[in-house]
Amino acid sequence: MGELTASLAHEVNQPIAAAVTNANTCWRWLTRREPDLDEAREAVSRVVKDATRAAEIISRVRQLFKKGAPQRELVDINEIIREMIVLLGGEASRYSVAVQTELAPDVPKVMGDRVQLQQVLMNLMINGIDAMKEADGTRELIITSQQAEAQELMVSVSDTGVGLPTQHSDEVFNAFFTTKLHGTGMGLSISRSIIESHGGRLWAAGKATRGAIFHFTLPTS
Ligand SMILES: Nc1ncnc2c1ncn2[C@@H]1O[C@H](COP(=O)(O)OP(=O)(O)OP(=O)(O)O)[C@@H](O)[C@H]1O
Ligand SMILES: [Mg+2]
Structure with missing residues (x-):
């Protein structure tokens, strides 16, 4: 499990970092003097994709630890x-x-x-x-x-x-x-x-x- 925890942090961090970048991009397109909605929409759909990926990884890990003591x-x-x-x-x-x-x-x-x-x-x-x-x-x-x-x-x-x-x-x-x-x-x-x-x-x-x-x-x- 040690290896799992280490790579988990790394693996979840990647999509989250990408989501932050894309959210910033989206914010810039929206706050320009002439907002570009198409670009903003694209950036926000990347945010959704990244966040979904992070959530998937976390839910998979949660499933693994969900059951308390293993039954025998x-x-x-x-x-x-x-x-x-x-x-x-x-x-x-x-x-x-x-x-x-x-x-x-x-x-x-x-x-x-x-x-x-x-x-x-x-x-x-x-x-x-x-x-x-x-x-x-x-x-x-x-x-x-x-x-x-x-x-x-x-x-x-x-x-x-x-x-x-x-x-x-x-x-x-x-x-x-x-x-x-x-x-x-x-x-x-x-x-x-x-x-x-x-x-x-x-x-x-x-x-x-x-x-x-x-x-x-x-x-x-
Ligand atoms: N029966 C198989 N034949 C060929 N390659 C396999 C087989 N089983 C596993 N692999 C390879 O090992 C990788 C890791 O398998 P693993 O089950 O850990 O994850 P996954 O199937 O990719 O994702 P997940 O299980 O989360 O859906 C697979 O992506 C595939 O490349
Ligand atoms: Mg598999």
């Missing part, structure tokens, strides 16, 4: 996967994405925060769908669960999208790293901190063919 209950990860598939079914079919699962029938339950784990799956699945929106060819989102080691289960989310951004594949977990026009770049950073708070790991890999695959583990004892 025994959760069935397969059930969470199935729930999220139902929830994101509309989004998937809108972009012609076929969702498949290979769920190990007897994975042990994990001690965890159901809502947080749902959030992780949602972030990974939406990222996968996003990565396929522009890609040609088959669009498959495959979610698997399996017993990884004696007291560990592993969930994988694989897509056939554009693949991890070359040269930045290590940075995708950094807070605010995004290649999307309207992305906050917080999804993976939040997801990793959730999984680590559960005693697991979250990482990404490229695929030999195309697309990306994300894995996370959770302790089961």
Whole structure:
């Protein structure tokens, strides 16, 4: 969270500074002897855009800290996967994405925060769908669960999208790293901190063919 707080200040400061600049510009166009309303309107619409961006970032962070103490209950990860598939079914079919699962029938339950784990799956699945929106060819989102080691289960989310951004594949977990026009770049950073708070790991890999695959583990004892 330390890194998050540091980059948060920087990230929110940028649109706010831009908004101040644009507000000043707007004020100058309005207070000239002959006010230029067109220029003023344009400047003020940039203010709206900047301020909205800052508000988006703040609301995303607030969501992250909204829940007080994390809940701990025994959760069935397969059930969470199935729930999220139902929830994101509309989004998937809108972009012609076929969702498949290979769920190990007897994975042990994990001690965890159901809502947080749902959030992780949602972030990974939406990222996968996003990565396929522009890609040609088959669009498959495959979610698997399996017993990884004696007291560990592993969930994988694989897509056939554009693949991890070359040269930045290590940075995708950094807070605010995004290649999307309207992305906050917080999804993976939040997801990793959730999984680590559960005693697991979250990482990404490229695929030999195309697309990306994300894995996370959770302790089961
Ligand atoms: N499945 C994927 N395939 C290809 N690139 C990905 C994938 N998942 C993440 N990335 C890359 O990692 C970046 C960071 O992802 P992250 O989820 O943290 O933020 P985001 O999706 O850009 O924004 P947000 O989650 O706030 O909507 C993405 O912008 C994208 O470049
Ligand atoms: Mg995301």
